[in-house]
Amino acid sequence: MKCDRCGSEIKEGESFSYQGRTVCEECYMELGLHFQGCDPWATYTATRIRDQKNLKGTEGLTDLQKKVYGLVKDKGxxxxxxxxxxxxxxxxxxxxxxxxxxxxxxxxxxxxxxxFYLIPVA
Ligand SMILES: [Zn+2]
Known part of the structure; x- marks a missing residue:
């Protein structure tokens, strides 16, 4: 059995169910965590880097950011x-x-x- 989130092999009896998916213990713990607030400095730094490089659209985004953006764009x-x-x-x-x-x-x-809904800009 494989974890739906990280893809690692899960031993018999060590799988967890999260919203109908099968995940390993590590992922389950992480998905269950609800952090208060975020890291404004990380966001600020990422934005500054994009500004400096004069990036447009999805250039300079991480794969995960592209996936999230793709999802929002597809669904509207x-x-x-x-x-x-x-x-x-x-x-x-x-x-x-x-x-x-x-x-x-x-x-x-x-x-x-x-x-609250997330919608694509433009
Ligand atoms: Zn996992």
């Missing part, structure tokens, strides 16, 4: 939970990707009827 409108489940991200990982995409002005958040 997704909730944070949709992204978390589709890509098996922890809360902290999701926050970091969204923050970077928002700073790059690729994705923005919109509230509709009390729910």
């Amino acid at each position: 409108r997704v909730t944070r939970d949709d992204v978390k489940l589709a890509l098996l991200l922890s809360e902290a990982e999701l926050d970091a990707q969204i923050a970077a995409l928002m700073h790059s002005e690729l994705v923005k958040e919109r509230s509709e009827a009390g729910r």
Whole structure:
């Protein structure tokens, strides 16, 4: 049996179920963690680097950021939970990707009827 998130081999009896997926203990722990806040300095640094390199669109994004952006673009409108489940991200990982995409002005958040949706910019 393989972990749906990191792909590592899971021994019999050591698998965990997360939202209908099978994950290893390490991933399960990470997905279950809900960090308070994010790392503003990391986001700031990433934005500065992009500014300096004069990057446009998805240039300079990490693979994970591209995946999140691709998902938002494909669906046109997704909730944070949709992204978390589709890509098996922890809360902290999701926050970091969204923050970077928002700073790059690729994705923005919109509230509709009390729910927040991520939508592609332009
Ligand atoms: Zn795993």
